[in-house]
Amino acid sequence: MQQLELIDQSGPGWHLAPEPGAVYSALRAARETAHDAFTRYVGQWERSVLACLPPEPPLDRPSAEDFIAALWLRHATNWSPFFISTPALVIVEEPRTAECSWDQHQVIVSADMMRKPVLLHECAHLMVWYDVNHGLAFRETLMALWSAEFGIDPARALKLASEHGL
Numbered sequence: 522m523q524q525l526e527l528i529d530q531s532g533p534g535w536h537l538a539p540e541p542g543a544v545y546s547a548l549r550a551a552r553e554t555a556h557d558a559f560t561r562y563v564g565q566w567e568r569s570v571l572a573c574l575p576p577e578p579p580l581d582r583p584s585a586e587d588f589i590a591a592l593w594l595r596h597a598t599n600w601s602p603f604f605i606s607t608p609a610l611v612i613v614e615e616p617r618t619a620e621c622s623w624d625q626h627q628v629i630v631s632a633d634m635m636r637k638p639v640l641l642h643e644c645a646h647l648m649v650w651y652d653v654n655h656g657l658a659f660r661e662t663l664m665a666l667w668s669a670e671f672g673i674d675p676a677r678a679l680k681l682a683s684e685h686g687l
């Protein structure tokens with residue numbers, strides 16, 4: 522397990538640095554409600570946007586860790602993650618699992634879900650921890666990451682968002 526490094530609140534580029542312990546319980550409570558109808562619409566939108574990507578087999582652990590590290594280094598400072606260090610990848614047995622842990626700073630996935638779009642989604646959650654319910658800040662982060670990493674036009678993603686009622 523890597524050493525977690527808390528954000529230096531005085532450092533440049535870290536514009537929001539809350540006390541992690543003070544909000545973890547609120548995050549957990551909010552997460553309980555994350556699987557609501559609105560979140561389902563987000564899932565449908567996400568699938569429609571990503572349908573343009575060629576199908577790829579799941580990554581192996583080294584490739585997935587490399588992707589997460591590169592993503593984090595390139596983009597995390599644009600948002601407000603709790604931790605400045607790269608998130609750890611945790612691979613679980615239970616199939617079709619993809620989630621993150623803010624306080625452990627982990628991306629938690631099953632081997633069948635180790636695809637770039639899934640890892641990117643979970644890293645986006647870690648970057649905008651305050652928007653656990655796939656709200657506007659999360660979706661904006663997602664669109665910025667899709668554009669930078671997959672070349673997906675944000676205007677197209679926005680158009681599809683409105684078609685999905687977002």
Ligand SMILES: [Zn+2]
Nearest residue numbers: 642643646655
């Ligand atoms: Zn999510």
